[in-house]
Amino acid sequence: MATPLSADKLLKALRDEGLHVVEHRSWRTNNRNHKGAWGPTHGVMIHHTVTSGTTSSVELCYNGHSTLPGPLCHGVIDKAGTVHLVGNGRTNHAGSGDDDVLQAVITERPLPADNEANTDGNRHFYGFECVNLGDGKDPWPTAQLDAIERASAAVCRAHGWSQRSVIGHLEWQPGKIDPRGFTMDSMRGRIAKRLGGDPSKPAPTAPTSPKESHMPLTKADVEALAKTDGIFKAPKDSTTYATNRHWSLASHIEGLTTNVRLIRRTQLAQVAAIQTLAGLVGKGVDTAAVVAAVERAITDAVITVDVDINSKEG
Incomplete structure (x- = not known):
């Protein structure tokens, strides 16, 4: 249980973990807070976009669509490993899920089966959408998996959480399959190893802001x-x-x-x-x-x- 990170603190946490972060449009004020509470936060949820192409995926997650208004997550992780921040606050990414799963995340114990959809997840989880078709064939590049690991660890480190506070959408809401293409157990193992050490700083030549990367x-x-x-x-x-x-x-x-x-x-x-x-x-x-x-x-x-x-x- 924690107070949500401010926009500045989230940005700093991600960059301190060695990530290249792009601030997309007015992400700091893009949220669904008028539809419900944001916080207390308890964990991080990983998704796949079911789309291809960075630009279109980021715009979709920022704006949403006719049946699901945006933002659809807090950050979009592209195949090159860049994190595009698109929302700050409550976002439409988790939906209703299993309260038993939420309690397991809060107490950081092994997850039970998700067989109910009775608890508001948008209030309690940071969400990262990862650009992938989700068909089991679209590859997950090393840079992208590394960024998922780093982004999850960054939020956990900022709140003092362990890897057990990171779950996949498929572990929260019955019928969901994302992320498809790697297991969340393997990802939690990577996150645990990363949290055991200090954050890795970006290489000196890595761009550290949208302006630098587009000059x-x-x-x-x-x-x-x-x-x-x-x-x-x-x-x-x-x-x-x-x-x-x-x-x-x-x-x-x-x-x-x-x-x-x-x-x-x-x-x-x-x-x-x-x-x-x-x-x-x-x-x-x-x-x-x-x-x-x-x-x-x-x-x-x-x-x-x-x-x-x-x-x-x-």
């Missing part, structure tokens, strides 16, 4: 990068080779992107051609027909790759 490169930065081992020299076939000693960073990235697309096109076109040839073996078709079929397969593959590359969220 544009200056002209001097670009020139300094360009001179590093000459890796940004303009290629000999570039129109700027004779007049510009160093290629711009933007041009270098554009060139890399073009090359990657070309490799991807070639790879898929070759696969399509092989599949087409395999389908024509033993059918008695003439050489011209084979060539025409292969050319069509390559054309279709290239078009498909262009559409695929340009339509997917980055």
